[in-house]
Amino acid sequence: MKLDKFDREILRVLQKDATVSMAELSQRVGLSHTPCWRRVKKLESDGIIRRKVTLLDNKRLNLGVNVFIYVTLKNHDEESLNSFEASVQDIPEVVECHTTSGEKDYLLKVVVESIEEYELLLKSKLTHLPSVDHLSSTFALKQVKNTTELPIKQC
Structure with missing residues (x-):
């Protein structure tokens, strides 16, 4: 799949914070809500976005x-x-x-x-x-x- 500048920016933003709302994501990447949502869904269906996770602090969990x-x-x-x-x-x-x-x-x-x-x-x-x-x-x-x-x- 060929990624354009919007796809790449969507991926950059989501890597930093997967909990960002679609409204904020679309604002950050310069797209309206629906086209941004469609791109995210396409990135997910193409397997580029595999899943969204919560990162844990191993030291605070005594796994240092x-x-x-x-x-x-x-x-x-x-x-x-x-x-x-x-x-x-x-x-x-x-x-x-x-x-x-x-x-x-x-x-x-x-x-x-x-x-x-x-x-x-x-x-x-x-x-x-x-x-x-x-x-x-x-x-x-x-x-x-x-x-x-x-x-x-x-x-």
């Missing part, structure tokens, strides 16, 4: 430990990959899972309350994931940037 884990698998056949990926879905502390290029197969992001909780998760679940050969954990010391906004270019 972020761990990045590189995973290397023993086997790389389709069944092993699918089994690993399905199993990761069942671990709520794993908030992201990416396949990667290079020596490592996956990169996981885990969010937990403490290092002790991570150690328990590691021993009880992560090392038991299907086909895992090696896990390499790195603890984030400080989050320098945190954005959910994609870099939408101007037309």
Whole structure:
């Protein structure tokens, strides 16, 4: 789908605040209410806007430990990959899972309350994931940037 300047501006505004009213959104992007509403509905039906969410503050929820884990698998056949990926879905502390290029197969992001909780998760679940050969954990010391906004270019 080709996006014009209005579509891009709608996306920029909604990324910052998905609770903005349609009246305010249309005013900010320079469209009347109905054309703006139609564009939002089209962006949703085309899958560009996947969903609207509420972002939580992990530190205020006592979930201040972020761990990045590189995973290397023993086997790389389709069944092993699918089994690993399905199993990761069942671990709520794993908030992201990416396949990667290079020596490592996956990169996981885990969010937990403490290092002790991570150690328990590691021993009880992560090392038991299907086909895992090696896990390499790195603890984030400080989050320098945190954005959910994609870099939408101007037309």
